Amino acid sequence: MALKTAMALAAGMLLAGCAARYTPTPIPANFAATKQAKLQAAQHWGVIADNIEKQLAAELRKSPPRPVYLSEPKDPNPFQRALAAQLTTSLVNDGYVVSRSPAGSLRVELDVQTLTFAADRPQYRYYGEKTALAGGVLALSVIDAGVGFNAVTGVGTVDAHQWLNSQFAPGETPKTEIIVTVSVSDQYRYLARATSAYYVADTDRVLYGIVDPKPEEPKITRTFQVRGDI
Incomplete structure (x- = not known):
């Protein structure tokens, strides 16, 4: 019995010695498990717009009411155009004055950052x-x-x-994600700001302005055999 106890203590000390107390860089660790919504339909874009409007409205109520002007990005992709239209609808339905001119109005700006991760991302499932x-x-x-x-x-x-x-999206973890940021500001400061991230179905990347390069066509090499004198 004493021998077994001594062996167990020795094994514990050996295992404890394997864990480095000092490292030149932080040891990679996972975040706690979370959920992130996956956009798969235009109706989901409306849900995003309503959620963003509620976040902005909570901050705007802290300041005197002023008209807002929605500044759309140049050459918007389908998602940006729909998000701007649906956000305008949400603001109007919530009682805000949405101006068609920026003069004298708070500016509402949309920013959508698209991200492409590795195709072979970890596949965690419920x-x-x-x-x-x-x-x-x-x-x-x-x-x-x-x-x-x-x-x-x-x-x-x-x-x-x-x-x-049913609450979990089918298929593999998408390689495509977007970060949506909506800001409300005047010429001096930001009055409200909301940022959120979403998965995007990889088959819908073009709707978010991501144009993948076409695969290069294989080069055809031909070999000719020369006969006779040159």
Whole structure:
């Protein structure tokens, strides 16, 4: 028994010694698990506009009311054009005076930054599995962000499984993301600002102004055999 205890202590000390106390650079660590919305329809753009308007309105109420003017970017892509139109609608419906001229108005500016990450990004998934138990009873085991539970039921397990997983977008983790920033300012300062990030379906990249280069056509090499004297 004493030998086993000594061996266990030695193994613990050995493992503790493997963890470096000092490193020249920080050790990479994961963030806590979070969720990020994936844009897959024009209706989602309206949801973004409404959410942005609510954030801006909360800040604008702290200052005396003034008309606002929406400054659209030059040559807007389909997403930017739709976002500007839907944000204008949200502001008008919320009682704000949206001016057609910048004179005497607060300026609302849209900025959309597109990002392309590596195509082989880590693929983390929500786990919800159906397990058959004795007597035809099914158990639904769910693990979400480190929290696990088992739901045992005889009827409707398939529906429960689909319901629990429906909040997660299908397919692989997109390589495309956008950062949307909307600012309200006058000539001296920012009065309100909202920034948010979203996944974008890789098949819809062109809607966000991302034009991928066409693949180069393979070069054709021909070999000629020369016969006879030159």
